[in-house]
Amino acid sequence: MAWLNTIVQGVLLGGLYALFATGLSLVFGVMRVVNLAHGVLTLLAAYLALVIVDLTDVNPFLALLVVIPVMFGLGYVAQRLLINLTLAGGVLPPLLVTFGIAVIIENTLLEVFSADSQGLNAGRIETVSITITDRLAIGWFPLGLFVAAVVVLGGLQLFVDRTRFGRALRATSDDREAAQLMAINDRHIYAVAMGIALAVAGIAGVFTGVRTTFGPLDGAILLIFAFEAVIIGGLGSLWGTLIGGIILGVAQSIGAQLSPGWFQLAGHLVFLAVLVIRPTGLFPREGVAA
């Protein structure tokens, strides 16, 4: 039963990883850009929620009402004014620019908030749980987090599959120049995609802040978890990202169960195994080259 508990906790943790990874996956899928600032931007959202909570004393989840639109706007503007300008030069310039953004934000956070760990307090929901047997209990917060992840990914998938904008997004992802010949403004599409990516990262950031403490230098590890979930699940596939997150979460939980120090190591090993066996991930989107 202890193992069942481990796996259940891992699956629920996977929801969080899927939220980390969704934006990274979306941006890569649409514009073939690896956003190295993704982890730090997730962290930025947690700090934004921290400021809102400090100023207004609201529940961190209510802060999402501000965090989500602010992160969307930030993504839109950054893409429109900065990252779009780097796309003509191949894969390297956007990589360098997003790395630069990461360094700037990280150091700004360090300067403003110091290196001390912070946390977001969501109250009782963090500790209450549903007891299933005496060895298996599911916390309301991890469960809510997982449900939120499924809802966000499902909603995003529906948006991409069914809406006029979603079709334009997929068309631009297929062939940017041909999309322009269909009256599609590729720069706007890219900016909205980045906006959505950061809005989801915002949700992930607030959940992370509630789940655990965070510091200005944690962006790199968040980025690695997001990377691993994306690669395990398959590039550019949203449901694959969820599965990737779950596999990563379960691997880490099992690792931690074996020995507390193996928490991250077990995740990395599964990631490496997938890279070796299936470099395109378990559920790659058709047409995406590895």
Added chain:
Amino acid sequence: MEVDALDQHYRDFQALFGVSLHVAEGEIVAIIGANGAGKSTLLKTVAGVLRSPGPSVRFEGSTIGELRAYRRVDLGIVLTPEGRRVFPSLTVRENLEVGGYCRRPGSWSIERIFSVFPLLQRLADRSAAALSGGEQQALAIGRSLMANPRLLMMDEISLGLAPAVVKQLYGAIPGIRDEGTTLVIVEQDVTQALRVADRAYCFLEGRVSLQGEPSQLTRDDIRAAYFGI
């Protein structure tokens, strides 16, 4: 549509040298010429895929050189690009829906395109990647029509296709003109293009080497203008 003394470059390579031509409303104009003569470059410049700052390209009296490609579609300038370029991860129906993204007013709809190209209806929910070359070309033309173009430019629609398929595609052209669309057809297949065109331009090494009505152009004129011999 008017083009006046247009030069166009790819980095150090000059592809067009002072090209001037005009296309009147309701005309079908063929642009013929050998590979590399600058035909596609002209279409890409008019469509806005290639930049052309300055007053060289005008549409309905206004200079459009500063407009990006997607803004030109709003004016009704639509290019069916060489190589079909359908969106492979979208279905046939979705490709057509994306073609209508600009929502210009007009008579074209998915149903009407299915009536012009009945084979597309059968394939509506298939992925565009699974289509044959001829089916993809029909889809590419249908997708362009969804924008209700005033000026439709088609680049090498016969390329790599069986003669019977080419005949089918060309069969749709008079009907497109009757909807009020002006057409510019770029072709290496001279016979096919001259059969439907009101006027023709021949390109040679980035310059207009011959122009006139197909009935007035002799075989020798065309050969000389096409090959430069």
